[in-house]
Amino acid sequence: MLIFYYAKSSAAYAPHILLEDIGVDYKAVRIDFTTNEQQSPAYLAINPKGRLPALVIEKGILTETPAILAYLAHRFPEHDLAPTDPFEFAIAQSINSYMASTVHVAHAHKHRGARWADDAAAHQSMRAKVKENMTECARMIETHYLNGPFVLGDKFSFCDPYMALVTRWFGDDGVDLTPFPKIRAHDALMRARPSMQRVLELHA
Numbered sequence: 001m002l003i004f005y006y007a008k009s010s011a012a013y014a015p016h017i018l019l020e021d022i023g024v025d026y027k028a029v030r031i032d033f034t035t036n037e038q039q040s041p042a043y044l045a046i047n048p049k050g051r052l053p054a055l056v057i058e059k060g061i062l063t064e065t066p067a068i069l070a071y072l073a074h075r076f077p078e079h080d081l082a083p084t085d086p087f088e089f090a091i092a093q094s095i096n097s098y099m100a101s102t103v104h105v106a107h108a109h110k111h112r113g114a115r116w117a118d119d120a121a122a123h124q125s126m127r128a129k130v131k132e133n134m135t136e137c138a139r140m141i142e143t144h145y146l147n148g149p150f151v152l153g154d155k156f157s158f159c160d161p162y163m164a165l166v167t168r169w170f171g172d173d174g175v176d177l178t179p180f181p182k183i184r185a186h187d188a189l190m191r192a193r194p195s196m197q198r199v200l201e202l203h204a
Helices: 013-022 065-075 086-108 120-145 160-172 181-191 194-202
Strands: 002-006 026-030 054-057 060-063
Touching: 002 013, 013 065, 013 160, 013 194, 054 065, 060 065, 065 086, 065 160, 086 120, 086 160, 120 160, 120 181, 160 181, 181 194
Parallel strands: 002 026
Antiparallel strands: 002 054, 054 060
């Protein structure tokens, strides 16, 4: 059985949706950020980075959201969650990489400024910039990365749970989504899926 470690308000939201969508038998273990459980010896033995998510499989432990999403797509090919053409798969990976390396970092400046600076005033400046930066990310996604109705076009893929997570961040960061109809339509489409409804309850 797969063991999935997650925390509310973490990037684990995305692979959690995919696990539910696939319907695989897995055990979900919630890590409590409010007690700093992610830094406990028990969890650090699973993920020394002290971050979520982590997925324990037969061969070992996987961390990092894009890696877990890609693994699940390849492990369960019957669900047709990833392109089989190498170029199209690379395009999908480039989208998820943008979510991880740019959007997630822009969002993290709101709560995790200590990763980049020790000065409290610098932390405030980072927080003040988050809405602007995330709005620019929304514009980039709307224009270049969301083909519609799903991220890669007509079919649900391993990119869509990540997009759902990013849309949640947009809301948390005060981004006005009125100018971004494709993002709003994707959010409505995802919220109608039973897999996301189940995960919304767990991450409320």
